[in-house]
Amino acid sequence: MLQRLTVHNRSSQELRQLAHDRRAAAASKDGRFKALLLQEAKLLEYYAELRDWMEPADGSRPDRRSAGDQAATEQMHSGHADRHPGLPGFGLLASWLMTRLVLSAADRQALLAAAAAPRQVLKGECLIEEGSENSSLIILCRGMARAIRTLADGGQQIVAIFVAGDMLNAGELAFRRSRTSISALTSVISLSIPLPALNRLVDERPAIARALWRETANHAAIQQEWMIGLGRRTAQARLAHFLCEMSCRQQLFNPEAGDGFDLPLTQQDLGDTLGLSTVHVNRVLQSLRADGLIEFNRGWLDIRDKAGLFAIAEFDQQYLGGLMCLEEEDD
């Protein structure tokens, strides 16, 4: 906790040193305290990595490339990344910003430079409270989160699930106060960009304004698909569609991943997402399982028959990862 106050003056070297100290200290402790120290170390290392990406482009990175995809995949494996095997590093996020949000190196760097220190939020804790004032844009770097609305009668509706790379509140920023509360589904690392800085960026860099617009539009497209499910699809199709969507989004961010992935949702959560009762979710899940389409156990989803699942979901992934026409690909 203490170091959070001073951390933003440090260079990436110093940060890595601090992380190293934490790890050393952890060695002599054990139990909860050890875990805490290790977590701090991880966060510090993450921050160090971010620091490197914030510095002005040094030309050694193949930043300005027309075929975004390829550049992204290459970058991902070069230079800074992969300090934490198994956990995608910051490079993944950086390339994501470029391909999905179509930011140039300079724009991306400007965006990251405006960010405050990354924050870790533990599983189950709140990133944004319903009704709180919007004071910064929040980008999810790692982990998953959900946006929830609670009704008077105690009913809950999950209105969005966020994966790494998503902006949690690009749309909410149009309002003074947040309309949903957003909590972490896993332990999460987030980056926040204070509103004044963001406003400046939007004024000076059209690409960033476009990125925010685009992100809001993407979110709206997903919401629309959910609406259609809630309104007109049967419980089976609805659930299947949702699972397809999550699978695709996961793969969009990290193309490495196979057909199985982390889906840290309880059946309760699924019910609140799909407008179903927990009990019914259970039964539908079982029927999908029985048909050999999926396997779903303690937060890990395995898609056994992708084609089959897509079929009963009538899933068409066009609406994700929009190939867009906001850009200057014309004339």
Added chain:
Amino acid sequence: MLQRLTVHNRSSQELRQLAHDRRAAAASKDGRFKALLLQEAKLLEYYAELRDWMEPADGSRPDRRSAGDQAATEQMHSGHADRHPGLPGFGLLASWLMTRLVLSAADRQALLAAAAAPRQVLKGECLIEEGSENSSLIILCRGMARAIRTLADGGQQIVAIFVAGDMLNAGELAFRRSRTSISALTSVISLSIPLPALNRLVDERPAIARALWRETANHAAIQQEWMIGLGRRTAQARLAHFLCEMSCRQQLFNPEAGDGFDLPLTQQDLGDTLGLSTVHVNRVLQSLRADGLIEFNRGWLDIRDKAGLFAIAEFDQQYLGGLMCLEEEDD
């Protein structure tokens, strides 16, 4: 039809003259042909009005004012407007652009100057086809429209209802092709801004980029509310909520209006919006009527007990007409 080819070179005077000619011609005809000529006249007059608003600000209009609302109401009654009593004129749209989208006079003028000639679309006809390429931003100047998605089994889901002042596809522009088809619920006048021009505007005028973002976010907020209804609200509450929303949106655009307004939706439409069957919509409608909350006949909705309706809908209008923090109201 013929004049559409030449119309964009004409001054507002000439346009008014043309409209006058049409009316004169109409006098000697009758039946369908007369109606057609009168419609053309109306459109030409509308265009003339738009022309006036496109010209560089002449200083005589109280354009830069902090208290947006009041400026808007005043403007509405001065100068150009009110050529068509009963039908709100173009001034209403212009002021709407300023208050809701927070555009300065210069920005608004730039936006309007980029627009093509306004187009009239008849009731029931299509403004945007599902799957068509997005080639321009479309603003609804007058009338109402709905966005619809059709599923494989023939089921329909209405995913948005647009009222005057809304941008029909601010969000869709993030994708190459439109995901919904949008058709006119009433006879409609629309303004479209070609994508190349729009891209230029976004690059040069941050306020316009912000406006598009804001509009997309507003739309998303409405969608979210629908989602909650579809997922967790009872049929009564869902319908009531929808009616409240439409009432508020109507009043936001035209504060004159009372508690009754045009709602050109069939019960079929309501069903497709709310995820209910036509039959059930009918019954719920009757129960609301029986409770003295509303009156709804041939496309005209009268809210008899606003408080009561709001109550059973758990309606909170915050999410409309967002008071926003994207702006420079801070330091």
Added chain:
DNA sequence: CGGCCGTTTGAGCCACATCAACCGGGGTGG
């Protein structure tokens, strides 16, 4: 070991869908 959380299973019920018919008005064509 005991409590807790998430899952599973069963029984009964209700909100809403579906099917089918009838009604009433306004536009169309003869």
Added chain:
DNA sequence: CCACCCCGGTTGATGTGGCTCAAACGGCCG
């Protein structure tokens, strides 16, 4: 001018997908 028809609204009967309530189960953590 009337006969007709089509569309939207209304009504009733019947079916069902998904909800609710209740209880048991299994793994995990203290």
